[in-house]
Amino acid sequence: MAEKEIQVVQNIFDENDRIAFATQEKLGEMGVFVVNIMGAPGAGKTSSIINLIQQLSENKVYVIEGDIESDIDTVKLKELGIEAIQINTNGACHLDAPTIQSSLDGLSFDKPGLLFIENIGNLVCPAEFQIGEHIKMLICSAAEGSDKPYKYPLAFEKADVILLTKCDLKTYVDFNDEFFLKGVRALNKTAPVFEVNAKTGQGFEDVAEWLLQRKG
């Protein structure tokens, strides 16, 4: 009997990332631009998706709703005539590439357009897993406070675009714009930050325009 040490050096995310890349390529070839939507519970992810879809009315939009166990958001989307499916993770805190890959059959993809994937409400793990997206959109509400970049740096570092929602609440929660933006810029030099209000729809036109430009 002999003992031997063997070098491995294999990234534990490799398999997930391989599947994510395959999804991204496949949907990209079909002209579907995939947006991974990350944010804390209650940040306004679903309301932002609805506002964006209204602005993107000339484009076909698909939605995958990731939820731990409910389908409240999917029902709401379907009532608005949006092609949406639900994934329940039964407790898991984020979506991963295999889960998304196996859920794609639930959507028609009959036209090019955009696919919004609403990740589980959580600012930690969703940032660690690629799921097949072309870009990551981080949704963060003024009500959560201006210290979020300092507390959840990875989510801000990985974001391609950041939406600051519930901006009408800024004065009530002593939101410090300067502190917030300083943190965002330390982590991420390029992601645009859009201030929006999902109740009035304010600001979403600009986000939609940016998305379409990025989609190309």
Added chain:
Amino acid sequence: MHEYPITEQIIKIASEKAKENNARSITRITLVVGEQSGFIGESIQMYFDIISKDTLCEGAVLEMENIKAKWYCPDCNIHYARQPFSFACPDCGNDGMPTNIGKEFYVKDIEIETE
């Protein structure tokens, strides 16, 4: 919860490598875990003990090399650990930039027993 599928992945990577090398069993697996990887060693160990049963990994010692997260200041050309609620460089006070140091998460090596 989030460590469960990741632990399965670790066992899969180690077992495949062990089979390639005609191992009878795996006695040690070394993981490199960055502070910012979001993974917790204790949780991985807990799942590892359960999932590795009846695999080549059963009974293996799981060793973790933890790596502290580092920021980089391009003005001073130094790496540093950031303070809570700040990204500032300790030398010049400007905000530096994040690096990949501290985001590692991989199987570094394994020790196997052969016939």
